[in-house]
Amino acid sequence: MENKKELLLKVEGLETHFPVKKGVFKRTVAHVRAVDGVDLEVYRGETLGVVGESGCGKTTLGKSILQLYRPTAGSVEYTFPEGKKDLRKLSHKDLDEARKKLQIVFQDPYSSLNPAFTIFGSFVDPLNKFGVKKKSKQQKLVGDLLEAVNLPRDYMSRYPNEFSGGQRQRIGIARALSVNPELIVCDEAVSALDVSIQAQVLKLLKKLQIERNLTYLFITHDLSVVEYVSDRIAVMYLGKIVELANTEELFKNTLHPYTRALLSAIPIADITKKRKRIPLQGDVPSPVNPPSGCPFHPRCPNCKEKCKVEKPLLTTYQIEKEEHFVACHFAMEFMHENKMSE
Ligand SMILES: Nc1ncnc2c1ncn2[C@@H]1O[C@H](COP(=O)(O)OP(=O)(O)OP(=O)(O)O)[C@@H](O)[C@H]1O
Numbered sequence: 001m002e003n004k005k006e007l008l009l010k011v012e013g014l015e016t017h018f019p020v021k022k023g024v025f026k027r028t029v030a031h032v033r034a035v036d037g038v039d040l041e042v043y044r045g046e047t048l049g050v051v052g053e054s055g056c057g058k059t060t061l062g063k064s065i066l067q068l069y070r071p072t073a074g075s076v077e078y079t080f081p082e083g084k085k086d087l088r089k090l091s092h093k094d095l096d097e098a099r100k101k102l103q104i105v106f107q108d109p110y111s112s113l114n115p116a117f118t119i120f121g122s123f124v125d126p127l128n129k130f131g132v133k134k135k136s137k138q139q140k141l142v143g144d145l146l147e148a149v150n151l152p153r154d155y156m157s158r159y160p161n162e163f164s165g166g167q168r169q170r171i172g173i174a175r176a177l178s179v180n181p182e183l184i185v186c187d188e189a190v191s192a193l194d195v196s197i198q199a200q201v202l203k204l205l206k207k208l209q210i211e212r213n214l215t216y217l218f219i220t221h222d223l224s225v226v227e228y229v230s231d232r233i234a235v236m237y238l239g240k241i242v243e244l245a246n247t248e249e250l251f252k253n254t255l256h257p258y259t260r261a262l263l264s265a266i267p268i269a270d271i272t273k274k275r276k277r278i279p280l281q282g283d284v285p286s287p288v289n290p291p292s293g294c295p296f297h298p299r300c301p302n303c304k305e306k307c308k309v310e311k312p313l314l315t316t317y318q319i320e321k322e323e324h325f326v327a328c329h330f331a332m333e334f335m336h337e338n339k340m341s342e
Protein backbone atom coordinates (compact mmCIF):
# COMPACT_ATOMS: atom_id res chain seq x y z
CA MET A 1 0.00 0.00 0.00
CA GLU A 2 1.11 3.54 -0.70
CA ASN A 3 2.48 5.62 2.13
CA LYS A 4 0.34 8.64 1.42
CA LYS A 5 -3.17 7.43 2.10
CA GLU A 6 -5.94 8.87 -0.01
CA LEU A 7 -9.42 8.29 1.35
CA LEU A 8 -11.65 6.77 -1.34
CA LEU A 9 -14.66 5.62 0.64
CA LYS A 10 -15.98 6.54 4.06
CA VAL A 11 -18.85 4.54 5.49
CA GLU A 12 -20.52 5.90 8.61
CA GLY A 13 -23.25 4.40 10.77
CA LEU A 14 -24.36 2.12 7.94
CA GLU A 15 -27.42 0.00 8.67
CA THR A 16 -29.32 -2.31 6.34
CA HIS A 17 -32.33 -4.01 7.88
CA PHE A 18 -34.60 -6.38 5.96
CA PRO A 19 -38.26 -6.60 6.98
CA VAL A 20 -39.56 -10.02 8.09
CA LYS A 21 -43.17 -10.33 6.85
CA LYS A 22 -45.84 -12.70 8.06
CA GLY A 23 -49.48 -13.61 7.42
CA VAL A 24 -51.88 -12.93 4.55
CA PHE A 25 -51.47 -9.18 4.91
CA LYS A 26 -47.69 -9.48 4.86
CA ARG A 27 -47.34 -7.43 7.98
CA THR A 28 -43.78 -6.57 9.00
CA VAL A 29 -43.28 -8.42 12.28
CA ALA A 30 -39.54 -7.91 12.75
CA HIS A 31 -36.32 -6.85 11.03
CA VAL A 32 -33.17 -8.75 10.11
CA ARG A 33 -30.38 -6.42 11.17
CA ALA A 34 -27.98 -7.68 8.48
CA VAL A 35 -25.72 -4.61 8.67
CA ASP A 36 -26.08 -2.92 12.01
CA GLY A 37 -23.94 0.19 12.37
CA VAL A 38 -20.76 -0.12 10.32
CA ASP A 39 -18.05 2.55 10.20
CA LEU A 40 -15.31 1.97 7.67
CA GLU A 41 -12.67 3.84 5.69
CA VAL A 42 -11.19 2.51 2.47
CA TYR A 43 -8.05 4.02 0.95
CA ARG A 44 -7.22 4.21 -2.73
CA GLY A 45 -5.10 1.32 -3.97
CA GLU A 46 -5.53 -0.88 -0.90
CA THR A 47 -7.22 -4.23 -0.38
CA LEU A 48 -9.48 -4.22 2.61
CA GLY A 49 -10.47 -7.75 3.57
CA VAL A 50 -13.83 -8.40 5.24
CA VAL A 51 -14.13 -11.70 7.11
CA GLY A 52 -16.65 -13.40 9.35
CA GLU A 53 -18.85 -16.48 9.62
CA SER A 54 -21.68 -17.17 7.22
CA GLY A 55 -24.63 -14.83 7.75
CA CYS A 56 -22.68 -12.09 9.56
CA GLY A 57 -23.61 -9.55 6.87
CA LYS A 58 -20.58 -9.42 4.55
CA THR A 59 -22.51 -9.59 1.27
CA THR A 60 -25.15 -7.19 2.56
CA LEU A 61 -22.38 -4.74 3.51
CA GLY A 62 -20.79 -4.98 0.03
CA LYS A 63 -24.12 -4.55 -1.73
CA SER A 64 -25.18 -1.72 0.58
CA ILE A 65 -21.98 0.18 -0.18
CA LEU A 66 -22.68 -0.12 -3.91
CA GLN A 67 -26.37 0.74 -3.30
CA LEU A 68 -27.48 -2.58 -4.78
CA TYR A 69 -29.34 -2.79 -1.48
CA ARG A 70 -30.66 0.54 -0.26
CA PRO A 71 -29.37 1.00 3.31
CA THR A 72 -31.74 1.86 6.14
CA ALA A 73 -29.43 4.45 7.72
CA GLY A 74 -25.96 5.97 7.57
CA SER A 75 -23.80 7.39 4.82
CA VAL A 76 -21.48 6.05 2.11
CA GLU A 77 -19.25 8.90 1.03
CA TYR A 78 -17.23 8.30 -2.14
CA THR A 79 -14.43 10.55 -3.36
CA PHE A 80 -15.17 11.48 -6.99
CA PRO A 81 -12.76 13.63 -9.03
CA GLU A 82 -15.21 16.53 -8.53
CA GLY A 83 -15.48 15.99 -4.77
CA LYS A 84 -16.99 13.76 -2.10
CA LYS A 85 -20.60 12.61 -2.46
CA ASP A 86 -22.89 10.42 -0.37
CA LEU A 87 -23.98 7.56 -2.67
CA ARG A 88 -27.19 7.24 -0.67
CA LYS A 89 -28.24 10.71 -1.73
CA LEU A 90 -27.58 10.35 -5.47
CA SER A 91 -30.46 10.29 -7.97
CA HIS A 92 -30.90 7.13 -10.05
CA LYS A 93 -29.21 8.81 -13.02
CA ASP A 94 -26.20 9.98 -11.01
CA LEU A 95 -25.96 6.60 -9.33
CA ASP A 96 -25.87 4.86 -12.72
CA GLU A 97 -22.97 7.13 -13.65
CA ALA A 98 -21.23 6.50 -10.31
CA ARG A 99 -21.59 2.73 -10.67
CA LYS A 100 -19.03 2.75 -13.45
CA LYS A 101 -16.45 3.41 -10.77
CA LEU A 102 -17.88 0.74 -8.46
CA GLN A 103 -18.06 -2.86 -9.60
CA ILE A 104 -18.75 -6.20 -7.95
CA VAL A 105 -17.41 -9.69 -8.71
CA PHE A 106 -19.47 -12.56 -7.31
CA GLN A 107 -18.59 -16.09 -6.29
CA ASP A 108 -20.32 -17.66 -9.27
CA PRO A 109 -19.95 -15.57 -12.43
CA TYR A 110 -21.82 -18.30 -14.31
CA SER A 111 -25.08 -17.01 -12.94
CA SER A 112 -24.31 -13.51 -14.22
CA LEU A 113 -23.24 -14.71 -17.69
CA ASN A 114 -26.19 -15.33 -19.98
CA PRO A 115 -25.74 -18.87 -21.42
CA ALA A 116 -27.43 -17.80 -24.66
CA PHE A 117 -24.84 -15.05 -25.32
CA THR A 118 -21.26 -15.40 -26.45
CA ILE A 119 -18.67 -13.87 -24.15
CA PHE A 120 -18.55 -10.85 -26.47
CA GLY A 121 -22.33 -10.57 -26.21
CA SER A 122 -22.14 -10.39 -22.43
CA PHE A 123 -19.79 -7.37 -22.65
CA VAL A 124 -22.01 -5.37 -25.01
CA ASP A 125 -24.34 -4.06 -22.32
CA PRO A 126 -21.68 -2.68 -19.97
CA LEU A 127 -19.71 -1.27 -22.91
CA ASN A 128 -22.77 0.51 -24.34
CA LYS A 129 -23.40 2.01 -20.92
CA PHE A 130 -19.78 3.07 -20.76
CA GLY A 131 -20.19 4.87 -24.09
CA VAL A 132 -18.24 2.46 -26.34
CA LYS A 133 -20.87 1.80 -28.98
CA LYS A 134 -19.03 1.00 -32.22
CA LYS A 135 -18.76 -2.75 -32.76
CA SER A 136 -15.14 -2.65 -33.96
CA LYS A 137 -14.14 -0.65 -30.87
CA GLN A 138 -16.06 -3.03 -28.62
CA GLN A 139 -14.30 -6.03 -30.16
CA LYS A 140 -10.89 -4.46 -29.67
CA LEU A 141 -11.67 -3.62 -26.05
CA VAL A 142 -13.11 -7.07 -25.20
CA GLY A 143 -9.99 -8.64 -26.75
CA ASP A 144 -7.77 -6.36 -24.65
CA LEU A 145 -9.74 -7.21 -21.51
CA LEU A 146 -9.53 -10.95 -22.14
CA GLU A 147 -5.78 -10.59 -22.62
CA ALA A 148 -5.56 -8.60 -19.39
CA VAL A 149 -7.03 -11.59 -17.53
CA ASN A 150 -4.72 -14.03 -19.38
CA LEU A 151 -7.28 -15.46 -21.82
CA PRO A 152 -6.89 -15.59 -25.63
CA ARG A 153 -8.71 -12.81 -27.51
CA ASP A 154 -10.64 -15.19 -29.73
CA TYR A 155 -12.41 -16.73 -26.73
CA MET A 156 -14.90 -13.88 -27.08
CA SER A 157 -16.86 -15.87 -29.64
CA ARG A 158 -17.31 -18.83 -27.26
CA TYR A 159 -20.24 -19.52 -24.93
CA PRO A 160 -20.07 -19.54 -21.08
CA ASN A 161 -20.56 -23.34 -20.85
CA GLU A 162 -17.30 -23.83 -22.76
CA PHE A 163 -15.22 -22.51 -19.84
CA SER A 164 -13.93 -23.91 -16.57
CA GLY A 165 -14.81 -22.28 -13.24
CA GLY A 166 -11.48 -20.45 -13.05
CA GLN A 167 -11.82 -19.15 -16.62
CA ARG A 168 -15.37 -17.99 -15.98
CA GLN A 169 -14.21 -16.16 -12.90
CA ARG A 170 -11.56 -14.41 -15.01
CA ILE A 171 -14.27 -13.44 -17.53
CA GLY A 172 -16.29 -12.05 -14.61
CA ILE A 173 -13.28 -9.96 -13.59
CA ALA A 174 -12.74 -8.78 -17.19
CA ARG A 175 -16.38 -7.72 -17.35
CA ALA A 176 -16.06 -5.75 -14.13
CA LEU A 177 -12.98 -4.05 -15.61
CA SER A 178 -14.79 -3.09 -18.83
CA VAL A 179 -16.14 0.14 -17.34
CA ASN A 180 -12.72 1.10 -15.95
CA PRO A 181 -13.72 0.99 -12.27
CA GLU A 182 -11.83 2.29 -9.23
CA LEU A 183 -13.33 0.13 -6.51
CA ILE A 184 -14.19 -3.55 -6.92
CA VAL A 185 -16.11 -5.48 -4.31
CA CYS A 186 -14.92 -9.10 -4.62
CA ASP A 187 -17.59 -11.17 -2.87
CA GLU A 188 -16.19 -14.68 -2.26
CA ALA A 189 -14.58 -14.22 -5.69
CA VAL A 190 -12.30 -17.25 -5.35
CA SER A 191 -14.21 -19.33 -2.78
CA ALA A 192 -15.68 -21.77 -5.30
CA LEU A 193 -12.34 -22.50 -6.98
CA ASP A 194 -9.90 -25.20 -6.01
CA VAL A 195 -6.71 -24.11 -4.32
CA SER A 196 -4.33 -23.97 -7.31
CA ILE A 197 -6.84 -22.04 -9.43
CA GLN A 198 -7.53 -19.79 -6.46
CA ALA A 199 -3.85 -18.87 -6.37
CA GLN A 200 -3.88 -18.00 -10.10
CA VAL A 201 -6.92 -15.76 -9.78
CA LEU A 202 -5.54 -14.06 -6.64
CA LYS A 203 -2.25 -13.37 -8.44
CA LEU A 204 -4.19 -11.95 -11.37
CA LEU A 205 -6.20 -9.68 -9.07
CA LYS A 206 -2.96 -8.39 -7.53
CA LYS A 207 -1.41 -7.74 -10.93
CA LEU A 208 -4.50 -5.86 -12.13
CA GLN A 209 -4.59 -3.87 -8.92
CA ILE A 210 -1.07 -2.57 -9.48
CA GLU A 211 -1.54 -1.92 -13.21
CA ARG A 212 -4.84 -0.11 -12.79
CA ASN A 213 -4.52 1.33 -9.27
CA LEU A 214 -7.63 -0.58 -8.21
CA THR A 215 -9.06 -0.66 -4.72
CA TYR A 216 -10.59 -3.92 -3.49
CA LEU A 217 -13.09 -4.66 -0.80
CA PHE A 218 -12.34 -8.35 -0.51
CA ILE A 219 -15.13 -10.32 1.15
CA THR A 220 -14.46 -13.91 2.18
CA HIS A 221 -14.96 -16.41 4.94
CA ASP A 222 -11.55 -17.93 4.12
CA LEU A 223 -8.95 -16.57 6.50
CA SER A 224 -5.89 -17.85 4.65
CA VAL A 225 -7.08 -16.10 1.48
CA VAL A 226 -7.80 -12.87 3.28
CA GLU A 227 -4.38 -12.91 4.95
CA TYR A 228 -2.73 -13.35 1.55
CA VAL A 229 -4.57 -10.55 -0.27
CA SER A 230 -5.36 -7.89 2.32
CA ASP A 231 -3.48 -4.80 3.43
CA ARG A 232 -6.00 -4.41 6.24
CA ILE A 233 -8.70 -6.72 7.57
CA ALA A 234 -12.11 -5.96 9.07
CA VAL A 235 -13.72 -8.74 11.12
CA MET A 236 -17.52 -8.77 11.11
CA TYR A 237 -19.88 -10.32 13.62
CA LEU A 238 -23.68 -9.98 13.52
CA GLY A 239 -23.71 -6.97 11.23
CA LYS A 240 -20.97 -5.08 13.08
CA ILE A 241 -17.23 -4.66 12.70
CA VAL A 242 -15.65 -6.00 15.87
CA GLU A 243 -11.97 -5.61 14.92
CA LEU A 244 -10.05 -3.82 12.17
CA ALA A 245 -6.30 -3.52 11.70
CA ASN A 246 -3.40 -3.88 9.33
CA THR A 247 -3.11 -7.56 8.34
CA GLU A 248 0.20 -8.28 10.05
CA GLU A 249 -0.90 -6.39 13.15
CA LEU A 250 -4.22 -8.25 13.32
CA PHE A 251 -2.49 -11.64 13.21
CA LYS A 252 0.23 -10.60 15.67
CA ASN A 253 -1.79 -8.69 18.24
CA THR A 254 -5.28 -10.14 17.92
CA LEU A 255 -7.46 -8.33 20.43
CA HIS A 256 -11.05 -9.53 19.99
CA PRO A 257 -11.95 -12.97 21.41
CA TYR A 258 -14.02 -13.65 18.28
CA THR A 259 -11.09 -12.92 15.96
CA ARG A 260 -8.84 -15.04 18.16
CA ALA A 261 -11.22 -17.99 17.84
CA LEU A 262 -11.47 -17.50 14.06
CA LEU A 263 -7.72 -17.28 13.58
CA SER A 264 -7.05 -20.26 15.82
CA ALA A 265 -8.87 -22.42 13.28
CA ILE A 266 -6.37 -21.71 10.46
CA PRO A 267 -4.03 -24.66 9.94
CA ILE A 268 -0.32 -23.81 10.23
CA ALA A 269 2.01 -25.40 7.69
CA ASP A 270 4.98 -25.34 10.09
CA ILE A 271 4.55 -28.39 12.35
CA THR A 272 7.09 -27.10 14.88
CA LYS A 273 4.70 -24.27 15.71
CA LYS A 274 1.61 -24.86 17.74
CA ARG A 275 -1.49 -22.77 17.97
CA LYS A 276 -4.01 -23.30 20.71
CA ARG A 277 -7.38 -23.94 19.13
CA ILE A 278 -10.10 -21.83 20.71
CA PRO A 279 -13.44 -23.47 19.89
CA LEU A 280 -16.37 -21.19 19.11
CA GLN A 281 -19.24 -22.20 21.35
CA GLY A 282 -22.79 -22.39 20.01
CA ASP A 283 -24.25 -20.92 16.85
CA VAL A 284 -24.35 -17.36 15.57
CA PRO A 285 -27.38 -15.74 17.26
CA SER A 286 -30.21 -14.52 15.03
CA PRO A 287 -29.71 -11.06 13.54
CA VAL A 288 -33.47 -10.57 14.04
CA ASN A 289 -32.99 -10.47 17.76
CA PRO A 290 -29.33 -9.77 18.52
CA PRO A 291 -28.10 -10.30 22.13
CA SER A 292 -27.99 -7.37 24.55
CA GLY A 293 -24.67 -5.71 25.33
CA CYS A 294 -21.79 -7.15 23.34
CA PRO A 295 -23.28 -9.22 20.47
CA PHE A 296 -20.55 -11.84 20.98
CA HIS A 297 -21.11 -12.27 24.74
CA PRO A 298 -23.16 -15.52 24.65
CA ARG A 299 -20.27 -17.27 22.85
CA CYS A 300 -17.34 -15.47 24.44
CA PRO A 301 -15.02 -17.52 26.66
CA ASN A 302 -14.07 -14.32 28.53
CA CYS A 303 -17.58 -12.94 29.06
CA LYS A 304 -18.04 -10.74 32.16
CA GLU A 305 -21.17 -9.09 33.64
CA LYS A 306 -20.46 -5.80 31.86
CA CYS A 307 -20.46 -7.55 28.47
CA LYS A 308 -24.06 -8.69 28.96
CA VAL A 309 -25.42 -5.20 29.40
CA GLU A 310 -23.13 -2.64 27.80
CA LYS A 311 -22.43 -2.42 24.05
CA PRO A 312 -18.70 -2.05 23.41
CA LEU A 313 -17.87 0.65 20.84
CA LEU A 314 -15.28 0.21 18.12
CA THR A 315 -12.32 1.96 19.78
CA THR A 316 -8.82 2.79 18.50
CA TYR A 317 -5.78 1.38 20.24
CA GLN A 318 -2.29 2.35 19.25
CA ILE A 319 0.01 -0.65 19.47
CA GLU A 320 3.52 -0.44 18.00
CA LYS A 321 2.56 2.57 15.84
CA GLU A 322 -0.23 0.66 14.12
CA GLU A 323 -3.81 1.82 14.45
CA HIS A 324 -5.98 -1.00 15.67
CA PHE A 325 -9.75 -0.83 16.15
CA VAL A 326 -11.58 -3.23 18.42
CA ALA A 327 -15.02 -3.43 20.03
CA CYS A 328 -14.39 -5.33 23.28
CA HIS A 329 -14.58 -3.99 26.86
CA PHE A 330 -11.63 -6.11 27.93
CA ALA A 331 -9.42 -6.04 24.84
CA MET A 332 -6.38 -4.57 26.56
CA GLU A 333 -6.62 -6.72 29.68
CA PHE A 334 -6.80 -9.91 27.66
CA MET A 335 -3.86 -8.80 25.63
CA HIS A 336 -1.73 -8.29 28.72
CA GLU A 337 -2.81 -11.70 30.04
CA ASN A 338 -1.86 -13.24 26.71
CA LYS A 339 1.55 -11.59 26.76
CA MET A 340 2.20 -12.92 30.29
CA SER A 341 1.29 -16.48 29.34
CA GLU A 342 3.44 -16.51 26.18
N1 LIG B 1 -32.49 -9.99 0.69
C1 LIG B 1 -32.58 -10.39 1.97
N2 LIG B 1 -33.77 -10.40 2.63
C2 LIG B 1 -33.86 -10.78 3.91
N3 LIG B 1 -32.81 -11.17 4.66
C3 LIG B 1 -31.59 -11.18 4.07
C4 LIG B 1 -31.42 -10.80 2.69
N4 LIG B 1 -30.10 -10.93 2.38
C5 LIG B 1 -29.49 -11.36 3.50
N5 LIG B 1 -30.37 -11.52 4.51
C6 LIG B 1 -30.05 -11.94 5.90
O1 LIG B 1 -29.09 -11.04 6.40
C7 LIG B 1 -28.08 -11.71 7.14
C8 LIG B 1 -26.72 -11.45 6.51
O2 LIG B 1 -26.64 -12.08 5.25
P1 LIG B 1 -25.41 -11.94 4.25
O3 LIG B 1 -25.76 -12.63 3.00
O4 LIG B 1 -25.03 -10.50 4.16
O5 LIG B 1 -24.28 -12.74 5.05
P2 LIG B 1 -22.82 -13.19 4.58
O6 LIG B 1 -21.88 -12.77 5.67
O7 LIG B 1 -22.53 -12.68 3.20
O8 LIG B 1 -22.93 -14.78 4.60
P3 LIG B 1 -22.21 -15.89 3.65
O9 LIG B 1 -20.80 -16.03 4.18
O10 LIG B 1 -23.02 -17.11 3.88
O11 LIG B 1 -22.26 -15.39 2.24
C9 LIG B 1 -28.48 -13.17 7.15
O12 LIG B 1 -29.17 -13.43 8.35
C10 LIG B 1 -29.40 -13.31 5.95
O13 LIG B 1 -30.35 -14.32 6.17
Ligand SMILES: [Mg+2]
Pocket residue numbers: 058059060
Ligand atom coordinates in the same frame (compact mmCIF):
# COMPACT_ATOMS: atom_id res chain seq x y z
MG1 LIG C 1 -22.13 -13.65 1.38
